[in-house]
Structure formats: structure tokens, C-alpha cells
Amino acid sequence: MDANRAELNDSFQRLVTIMDELREKCPWDRKQTAQTLRQMTIEETFELADAITDSDWKGIKEELGDLLLHIVFYAKIGTEQEQFTLQEVIDGISNKLVSRHPHIYGDVQVNDEEDVKRNWEKLKLKEGKKSVLGGVPRALPATVKAMRLQEKAKQVGFEWDTKEQVWDKVEEEIGELKEAIELGEKEKVEEEFGDLVF
Incomplete structure (x- = not known):
């Protein structure tokens, strides 16, 4: 693991530890549920969208941090509810990215972005999605x-x-x-x- 990856790992572990401590010691954080966080997550997403629209890279960085906190927060709640762990969330998205990119991790040939999009939708249907229009x-x-x-x-x-x-x-x-x-x-x-x- 190179130095940057090690630092990234340390930073992520620090965030997870802080979330554990806040959930244990802070009355407000302890009281939150997935339902109470939902609207705040939506607002954070729109704040990120505004920062992107404004090409405000400092704002983008800040809003990405806020959304990362929400992801860790939901994963903590999921763990407490014995539904899923943060590791399962990370492994799940990693596995999905590999399976949805057979032109990178497999032997599928694509010519352009449109081929990639079509393959993505076909793979979603194979995974059990009922409709191409699903997922919205x-x-x-x-x-x-x-x-x-x-x-x-x-x-x-x-x-x-x-x-x-x-x-x-x-x-x-x-x-x-x-x-x-x-x-x-x-x-x-x-x-x-x-x-x-x-």
C-alpha cells in the first residue's frame, strides 16, 4: 500500500471512529434514525448540486464530506439494527461496479459511451430489475x-x-x-x- 492509500485508510478509520463516539456520547447523534436523517441527506445532496453548478470546488469538497458522513451514519445505524455493515456497503458497491463494467473487468467489447449505457441497463435487467425504467x-x-x-x-x-x-x-x-x-x-x-x- 503506498503512502497516500495508507493516509486515506487512516482518515477513513478516523471518521468511522468519530461516528462511533458520537453515536455513543452525543444525545443528538444517538437519537437519529434513518428516517430522521433522510431529509437532511436530501438537502445535502442539493447543496452539493449547487456547488457543482457554481463550479465551487471548495464547496464541492465540503458537501462531499457531509454526504460521506451521512453514508457512514446510515451504515452505523444499519449495523446497530443488524441489517448491514459499512464493509458490506463498500463491498456491495465495489462488486456492482466490477459486474457492471465487463468492458473493463471482462471480455465485452464497446465502441463508445452509448454501448456502455446500453450494457449497463441490460445488466440491471439480468440482475433482476423488473424494468429498464426501474431504479428511478x-x-x-x-x-x-x-x-x-x-x-x-x-x-x-x-x-x-x-x-x-x-x-x-x-x-x-x-x-x-x-x-x-x-x-x-x-x-x-x-x-x-x-x-x-x-
Whole structure:
């Protein structure tokens, strides 16, 4: 292990030790659950997105630290609940990256980024994902969710043949949105608006 890796290991072990101490000794940290941390994690993610948008590298570094803390925090809670350990989290993502990159760790040939994306989606289906459109978080804002679904659909060739087919679908979605608005169903309105944007 080179010196930089050793220092990285020491820094990570220090963070894990601090988390253990905070969970044991700090009343606020001890009280937290996965549910109470959820909204804070979402906010931290948006703060990172803002820093990236602003090309604020100092801010990016800080927000990545905050998110790393959240990952370690959730793993600590997972360990306490006997659900999973931090090592299982790390091993899980490492194994996923290796299996999803057969063009690096196997004998699959790719020509470009699009081939990589198509292979990624095919591998997810083989792993038991029910749909290419799966994996888009339900909690995403409707417009962001629509954009992600659209990207995924395009990767597998889901596009209409004629403008008329597109307009038929748009009119159908507008009708569903109007109906949800008339019924006053806020959640359904958001869902239908997302469908319309998609």
C-alpha cells in the first residue's frame, strides 16, 4: 500500500471512529434514525448540486464530506439494527461496479459511451430489475423524474415513429392532468405533470 492509500485508510478509520463516539456520547447523534436523517441527506445532496453548478470546488469538497458522513451514519445505524455493515456497503458497491463494467473487468467489447449505457441497463435487467425504467427514485421531484425516465427510455430505443403518435400521447396526458387537478389530488397532479413532461 503506498503512502497516500495508507493516509486515506487512516482518515477513513478516523471518521468511522468519530461516528462511533458520537453515536455513543452525543444525545443528538444517538437519537437519529434513518428516517430522521433522510431529509437532511436530501438537502445535502442539493447543496452539493449547487456547488457543482457554481463550479465551487471548495464547496464541492465540503458537501462531499457531509454526504460521506451521512453514508457512514446510515451504515452505523444499519449495523446497530443488524441489517448491514459499512464493509458490506463498500463491498456491495465495489462488486456492482466490477459486474457492471465487463468492458473493463471482462471480455465485452464497446465502441463508445452509448454501448456502455446500453450494457449497463441490460445488466440491471439480468440482475433482476423488473424494468429498464426501474431504479428511478420515487421521491424525485416530478420534472426530474420525468427527465430520468425519458433518458432511460431513449437508451433502449423507446421513441415514437410519427408526430401524430406523440401528439396523441400528449393529449392523453393533458387529459389525465386536468382530471387530477379537478379532483384536487395534489400527489396525482404532480405524477401526471411528470408524465406530461416525459
